Amino acid sequence: MAEAAALLEVHDVTKSFGAVAAVQGVSFPLYGGEAHALVGENGAGKSTIVKMLAGVHRPDTGTLRIEHTDVDFTGPADAKAAGIAVIYQEPTLFPDLSVAENIAMGNQPLTRLRQIDRPATHANAERLFQRLGVHLDPTRPARGLSIADQQLVEIAKALSSEARILIMDEPTAALSAVEVARLFAVVRSLRDEGAAILFISHRFEEITELCQRVTIMRDGKHVATELVADLTVDDMIRRMVGRDLSALFPKQEVAPGEVMLEVSGLTREGVFRDISFTVRAGEIVALAGLVGAGRSEVVQAVFGVDPYDSGTVRVRGRSLKRGSPRAAMAAGLALVPEDRRQQGLVMELSIERNVTLPRARKLARLGLLFGGAERKAALTWTQKLQTKLGSLADPVGTLSGGNQQKVVLAKWLSTSPQLLIVDEPTRGIDVGTKAEVHRLMSSLAADGLAVVMVSSELPEVLGMADRVVVLREGRVAAVLDRAEATEESVMYAAMGQGAA
Amino acid sequence: MSRKLASWDTAIILLTVLVLIIASLAVDNFGTSRNFTFMVLDLLPIILVALPMTFIIVTGEIDLSVASTLGLTSSLMGWFWNHGLSIETIIPLCIVIGAVAGAFNGFLITGLGLPSLAVTIGTLALYRGLALVVLGDSAVADFPFNYTGWVTGTLSWLPWLDGAVPNVLILIVVLALIFGVILHATPIGRSLYAIGANAQAAHFAGIRVARTKFWLYVVSGAVAGLVGVLWTLRYSSARADNGAGLELAVVAAVLLGGVSIFGGKGSLPGVLAGVVLLTALQNALRLEDVSGQALNIVTGALLVLSVLLPNVISSIRGNWQRRKLRQSAAS
Structure with missing residues (x-):
């Protein structure tokens, strides 16, 4: 596994919303050819990290580096141009457009008359699905696709824009076991082609199955980044929650009534x-x-x-x-x-x-x-x-x-x-x-x-x-x-x- | 910012008073008791229909079928009269039929969850069509004089006012008071604003959103039915096309009065001023022999301004506040 150069580096990043520091001085690398899990309790700051990588939020301090070059995303379009694609728990496709049109959204192939080239659009989608090894009809409308299929469409979309960094924010939360297996097969093949995957999940069995490296966050801070093989599930959970109960809770003992x-x-x-x-x-x-x-x-x-x-x-x-x-x-x-x-x-x-x-x-x-x-x-x-x-x-x-x-x-x-x-x-x-x-x-x-x-x-x-x-x-x-x-x-x- | 917006209805009230004063001074015959009576009669349908319309728009919905409900009850009034029903039976019957028409709107909107704009555009056509089925293009005119005369007449027990106060003004004042008190000083009124501004939060606060809206449409229909009766009596003529287009004048007046088309904002005094302003302006211009087209232009321009101005004011204030914030952050 390439220890060499990180494809993407999150370096000492901080982000606050009002008085609340959502992320404080977090750093971790993403390597090509590796799936990297990001874990933490609710509110640990995982989603904020995702949104910064997606160009939705801008870090207050710290930098994001892609192949050792600092990048500054002013919007999601910048992140996309830098080769980052984000798959959310609930994909947002255009329900009335066809699967192929959804994939081509934003960079449609054009004919010489500057019309959208429909045959090319469909051929592209077909090719991507073949590469992913999935069977979806590119001409059907996106409406009515299962969440799992919608995610595959999103992944195909990411491939079509030649994304090298794939961020998946709790993609499996709404999937059945079979769908998860299919998704993982696709993600594994992308990983083996050299893409860097950032995978967020609350399910440890998925993390141990899919990921090589894990970053643990707690209360907006970075706790550890280690190889998954070196940790047990118990270790991960302990580090996720193991904070000192510093805040005092003024619990009064009461004899319960009716x-x-x-x-x-x-x-x-x-x-x-x-x-x-x-x-x-x-x-x-x-x-x-x-x-x-x-x-x-x-x-x-x-x-x-x-x-x-x-x-x-x-x-x-x-x-x-x-x-x-x-x-x-x-x-x-x-x-x-x-x-x-x-x-x-x-x-x-x-x-x-x-x-x-x-x-x-x-x-x-x-x-x-x-x-x-x-x-x-x-x-x-x-x-x-x-x-x-x-x-x-x-x-x-x-x-x-x-x-x-x-x-x-x-x-x-x-x-x-x-x-x-x-x-x-x-x-x-x-x-x-x-x-x-x-x-x-x-x-x-x-x-x-x-x-x-x-x-x-x-x-x-x-x-x-x-x-x-x-x-x-x-x-x-x-x-x-x-x-x-x-x-x-x-x-x-x-x-x-x-x-x- | 919101205080500035809230004062839109104060502004419209002041503007209305100003227009009334200027018109009385500058326009011949505007201030006469005879013209006042005519103005009140012209106001009557708009103002009465505007009362429930204000409630509905405050909750973020709309009812465009009111004028057709009016036409339907007017037709039915003629039909019933031709079939020998007494006027004392017909009047309450027409109000009930209006309420039923409103209940049908309410059911489609709250029971089936359809958008009120689409539903009431549909019933606008439907009710007008039914009106034509009932009466065709004929008219019924032989209503008893003691009723038609009451609608166009003036208070006789106020001799010192020289017959200047039309009977229907009493009706307007009473209904406006009732609606005003409900909107501004009862729990129902409070819930209407909450529904319009955030229906989900209203639901979480135990307000029965759908039921409330349903009854608003019933009331709107009933008032439209009543106005259908008054309209028929005023012109002594039951016709299927009575009141055509009235819904737009009503919505225009309500918006001019400062009610937000998105719901949650507005006041009844503002709406009353909006109605008076539109009617008085049209009346004064007509007395000055301004053509009908020009009248429409004035009404339309006023409406656009009423929607535009509060937005312009608030965006100017917003820019100003942002600039101030930036300056204080910089220093």
Whole structure:
């Protein structure tokens, strides 16, 4: 294997978004003829690396080098011109164009009259598919292709632009075993032709099967780059998660009360299956798992914003009407959703209107909202949560991420819930606000609130939860007590590496 | 920035007042009580249909079928009258039929998830076609005078106003108040803005998005039915082509009044001013013997300006703020 010259080098690269450093001083080489795995927990900075290589983001500091020449991508077109092709988890083809046209998009062969040369377009596609050893009809429209076939089209597209560096961001997440095998056969043949592959996956068996080298990232930092042969899966996992639990989680010990929420056999076809767990008053139960394991989908079904096919949700022993957020709210549930911008807030509306949106009906007198009622309610809760804001009449979109999150929390806490569901409550907010949110959740639980917390951050899960329900591919992989839950046991369950 | 945009309706209100004052001073006969009555009668259909239209556009949807619903109820009114139904039965019946027409729109849009623009363009043709089936190109004219007279008449119990206040103004004021209060001071109104600005977040907040939209279309249809009745009574003529093209005047007035076509923004006072501005301007120009084509040009130009100006203002402000940010970052 060519130890000689790296085809691409990531050198001391740093990228921050606002106050959050997504990637800090990361370096690693990509060699031609080698598949290189990039692993790390959710939020370790893998996607940011991919986006910098794809020309979507520009590094704040540090350089990318291709064959010892510094490159500066001002956009995806530059990256493409430099021979980098990216295959995403969900390819973005033009559904109404043919497979061949998709492959030719951007550099169509032309006839002498500067018309698109259709026969040549199709012949090209045919040739590429032969080289990849796959059987796809170049003339069929891209609409209706399976994800796996779409990825093959993307790979063919990469070949047609003579890409030498192929970046694959969790390409196997949505594929069946057979499709994975076919994809790997294609990737192996490209690798053996001298291409450099950067492969991102959460599945260790795939990494050991396909890759020669692995780079491990944690919290935006580079941990190690080693030969895969020199590491065991255990080594990789330990290095991925093995951080010191420096952040303090102010977990208060509470004697759990009555059962508040009882979810049993909850199933939504193709999304999650047979999910059961209970939450008592005063308890914090975490739903852990990898992105795509179905955690958010489960809590959204419980709260009624999404449907489910079978199973039951009981609140204090009474079964909850499915598919009705309003019924859930009436039963004392509140959901702080994952996506603040799309689900949590109406960005254009004022802070005051956002806070009072779920309970405007309760604030109304004789059906009418007089100016004062909403303002008073909003003021009470934004002050309780120490939200930094100019005026309650400002659009909520003008606040910082952390303060927006506080507004979402204020919005739902003001409904006086008995069961609070929080989905990624500290995503994208700074450390100080994170600690405040943790303190708040802990004290709410101490006051007898039942809390369900979806979180991708292991320290948060381990620090806050009385119980951890680990989901994997839409099923409950493990239920761990506070004593049993360690970084390793949760990650093992989340990745399906043996029993916890 | 948003505060500047919000003040668009203040600006349009001031502009309307200004136009009214200038027209009363400069245009002969504009300020007479007789002309005022005519203006109110001209306003009547636009303003009433604009009330539910404002709600619908605030939620980010549209209803282009209103004028055809009006035509359909007008035709049916004539048909029912010819078939011997009493006017006291016909009027509520027409409103109900309007509501049913609206419910059909609402079902297609919220039940089947079709885009409102396409659906209501379709029913625009459908309802007008049905109107023609019902009445053909004939007209029914012999409605009882005590009803036609009420629509065109003025308040007799206010002698000191010298018969200047048309009866229908009461209807306009009452309905505008009801719609205004609902939009600006009730939980329903709050939910309409939330739906228009971010339907998903509204859903997550427990707002029943589809059901709310459905009922807006029912109300829109019912109001169109009522306006069909009033229109027929005003001209003493039930015809299939009554109110043709009204939907565009209504949408124009609503947008001129500062409601965002993308939903989530706007106010009812702004819309009322928009309607008054358009009507008064047309009335004044007509009194000055300006031709019909010129009238259309003025209306069209106003509409383009109303969409253009807020954007221009906000982009200028945006540039200015960015420049300031860059300067403060540099220093």
